[in-house]
Amino acid sequence: MVGFVAGLLDATVRAATVLMLAGLGEVISERAGVLNLGVEGMMLVGALSGFITTVVTGSYWLGFGVGILLGMALALIHAFLCISLKSNQVISGVMLTLLGTGITTFLGQQWVSESIEGFPQIAVPVLVDLPVLGDALFRSTATDYLAIALVPVVWYFLFRTNLGLETISVGEDPEMADTMGVDVFKMRYLAVIVGGGFAGAAGAHLSLAFSQLWVPGMTAGRGWIAVALVIFAQWRPERILVGAYLFGLLDALQLRSQSLELTLGAGAPLASLLNPVLEFVFHPTIMATYPYLATIAVLAYAVIRTRSDQLAVPSALLEAYVRSAVVPVMDYGNPHETVHRVLRSQ
């Protein structure tokens, strides 16, 4: 049993990293008011470009960097379409996923059989010997550690720095932010591009550390789960950490639930009645639907239980900002203070 739990935890931690990286990027982008449904495409582009770079140069860090850069490049298209051309964010995102999937399948065919030496596992001395948890948490690749380290970084950035608060302000009330002197267009561009970099990193982690190979469509819907995760986490980075492990656990359980005896013994009361239900509920394929259903449930719960304006969804999400002809620029002195004013005015 201990072996099973340790293995399960290990798989959970591995599965969570991809979601964490992509989810954190999506939080930044959505906090600035831009939904990015192109995560899946950006991840695939990051995965393939990182993989090719690693095959050619032999350096997985360089591959990781290239993956991030190309994720950013794809996000730049999204930013241009949604922010400058004020296009529909959904359409632009779906388009980028199509583009990323299509182009990586098209160009990636010849790289399928290549093999690389990807990120090695690094064990943290002493801690790795902890029972059960040790192997899962402290024998991981550098990118796994990086993802966890980025959670507090993104949290600090969003809620404790000027730039972060300005990001949030353009996602909540762009007109007000503009009036206060925040460059709405610049902030949104930055947030979308940084978010794309995270998606590219998630993809590169997938091909360079997680599976250490390239297969077309290898993200297998993880980009969409990351989008769902952000809603699940109510747009808060620290909850991304929790949500990523939860969704990762479901992912890990899915692959291992066959080895678990989850049904009642034949003699137990109600066994004949409950066992088919239990079998259905714990069926791996049915369990694969839980992250999606949980996200819908969280969304519905949050909206139904509280008034919808209290939901953490950035108020200006999905809305392009059109600067009106006359925007009075007021001087409130300290810009840090003005951003706080914007936030308090909500």
Add this chain to the structure above:
Amino acid sequence: MNVELDIGAREDVPTWLVYGTPVFTVLAALAVSSVALVALDVSPVAAYSVMFVETLTSEFGLTETTVKAIPLVLTGLAVYLPLRAGLWNIGAEGQLILGGLAGTWIGLNVSAPGYALLVAMFLGAGVAGAFWAAVPAWLRAKYDINEIITTLLLTFVALNLKNYLIRGPMQGGAGTFPQTEQFSGAATIPSLFGNVHAGLLVALLMVAVAYVLVTQTRLGFEVTFVGSNPEAATQAGISRYKVYILVFVIGGLFAGFAGIGEIAGVQGRFRADFEPGYGFTAIVIALLGRNGALKVLLAGFFFALLIVGGSSMEVALGVPAALTEVIQALVILFLITAEFFKRYSVSLRVDRDPGTSPATRTGSDA
């Protein structure tokens, strides 16, 4: 030198831009995709001639295109109708799968005389698709929960449900392949001509239904009203709740038809790997044809041509058929770019010598 971009909202859109946009976007997408072809050392001329000329001039190509167009047109309508009301149905794929599953179950387990079985299969498929679409529609209409997210998430639920059912309770036939039993003759859609099955009639009929619904009925008027100005529509006494639910239910019905048409007309059985992606292409189709049901029909046939041409290109030249996905993406890309130029007029103003007045500048130029 001082370059300035003047961007102003257009009062009205010039006619050439309205009719030229779809053509230009497709041509631009093909032109840019040729870069990807060159990257693989394939001549774009050869590739596109296989893709379009050979497909359109061979009987095989024409019938295949027609067969592919059936589900594409139907799912296109499933996205088009909610779009008229200002809603996005990103989940037509899931509604198609659910419809296919329900129709398949009826086809395998119900016996009815003559064409009654096929009618029952289509009805069951339509109802299942409509149900799958009704959930996000209700969440949107009642609680204002974003339908884009819910339709998308439910698609993944539908795909997993399909894997569960086809690999589990619904599995059948010889061997242990993840598929259902083969349909009997009575549950197979008869052929119209060649390989084209009678689902074509259903698709054409639904285009007509959607056309009449949108242009000739009170409901259609309400849908368009809600889509163009929800606030004003509410003020005018139109129930947004009713409109939102109805467009999604009818859209889901269309997608369900698409699912069973493809299964009972082409596949002959439900295989677990049935994930055609028509519901995602449908978004592009509805976007291209959003001005009317007949344009959805045209766009559906065009993308069918693209998909069929893409796979012949793969066979003939060894170029991955994924190119069609790239082309689809680029069509959207250029379409939404063109959308910007429809809404805003952009003019470039160049002041060669800032600081001097226009009068002196013309003087110095002369």
